[in-house]
Amino acid sequence: xxxxxxxxxxxxxDFVVFVQICSANKFSQRQGALAxxxxxxxxxxxxxxxxxxxxxxxKGERPxxxxxxxxxxxxxxxxxxxxxxxxFMKLEQxxxxxxxxxxx
Amino acid sequence: xxxxTAKEPLTCPATNADWxxxxxxxxxxxxxxxxxxxxxxxxxxxxxxxxATGSDILIGRSGFRNIGEFTDAVTAKYQELYDESxxxxxxxxxxGLLPNDPLIIGNKTDALARVDLRDWLNAEGISExxxxxxxxxxxxxxxxxxxxxxxPDVHVxxxxxxxxxxxxxxxxxxxxxxxxxxxxxxxxxxxxxxxTAQS
Numbered sequence: 001x002x003x004x005x006x007x008x009x010x011x012x013x014d015f016v017v018f019v020q021i022c023s024a025n026k027f028s029q030r031q032g033a034l035a036x037x038x039x040x041x042x043x044x045x046x047x048x049x050x051x052x053x054x055x056x057x058x059k060g061e062r063p064x065x066x067x068x069x070x071x072x073x074x075x076x077x078x079x080x081x082x083x084x085x086x087x088f089m090k091l092e093q094x095x096x097x098x099x100x101x102x103x104x
Numbered sequence: 105x106x107x108x109t110a111k112e113p114l115t116c117p118a119t120n121a122d123w124x125x126x127x128x129x130x131x132x133x134x135x136x137x138x139x140x141x142x143x144x145x146x147x148x149x150x151x152x153x154x155x156a157t158g159s160d161i162l163i164g165r166s167g168f169r170n171i172g173e174f175t176d177a178v179t180a181k182y183q184e185l186y187d188e189s190x191x192x193x194x195x196x197x198x199x200g201l202l203p204n205d206p207l208i209i210g211n212k213t214d215a216l217a218r219v220d221l222r223d224w225l226n227a228e229g230i231s232e233x234x235x236x237x238x239x240x241x242x243x244x245x246x247x248x249x250x251x252x253x254x255x256p257d258v259h260v261x262x263x264x265x266x267x268x269x270x271x272x273x274x275x276x277x278x279x280x281x282x283x284x285x286x287x288x289x290x291x292x293x294x295x296x297x298x299x300t301a302q303s
Contacts, residue, residue, distance in 0.1 A: 005219050
């Protein structure tokens with residue numbers, strides 16, 4: 001299991017932007033010990049799902065998290081079908097939803 | 105020989121904030137505005153480096169020999185990642201996915217570079233966060249207790265170094281920079297700009 005580049009809800013917010021900008025095929029090369037688990041669309045979205053589970057543990061279940069889970073799955077489907085614009089815009093909505101929840 | 109990684113908690117006297125307390129006032133106050141980053145060691149970092157080398161402590165899987173060497177590596181890495189992130193974001197602008205708005209481009213570039221830096225730290229086995237050797241996008245509070253805070257992109261307390269990504273040139277007369285210095289007791293602030301950005 002790869003380690004994702006976030007360790008709390010606060011750092012997860014940046015990860016949403018990372019997946020949005022880099023999907024479906026602009027991911028950077030991972031380095032060192034992580035080089036054997038390169039970024040892919042599947043891995044990035046696994047990170048989004050894991051991050052949202054972590055967010056619920058940290059902040060408690062909220063409507064914004066449920067909505068974000070739905071949007072993430074829709075974005076994943078959009079990217080898988082090559083509809084980058086739709087995936088991008090759905091992750092923009094996720095980012096805006098999460099940004100409203102305070103963190104530090 | 106001791107190698108500091110995330111799997112080896114910082115329990116050695118020479119690896120946490122206690123270790124740097126006696127040296128905390130050694131660094132000079134300076135603001136640097138950098139394109140491609142240069143050498144950034146403050147006097148305090150040099151002193152820490154000597155202490156670390158004397159204890160034969162290595163930081164991360166790359167085995168940085170002291171906090172100064174680690175800070176140099178972080179600064180060079182952050183510059184590299186900021187350049188890549190800026191190019192990536194501008195690609196999204198070119199595709200019409202993002203508006204050509206400097207504020208939005210800057211925010212997206214900052215977030216992207218921070219994720220890549222955290223991924224690099226993971227690969228190095230170095231923990232990030234409050235109380236760790238490095239903090240990424242964490243609050244820096246006014247020490248007099250006003251409740252005010254700033255959020256620098258990168259903070260390495262052990263070398264008294266703050267890195268902040270920006271598309272714009274910034275001077276040490278700007279309130280953000282003044283606050284960074286005031287809230288950190290005069291740490292060195294370096295602005296990281298995309299190497300290809302226009303002034």
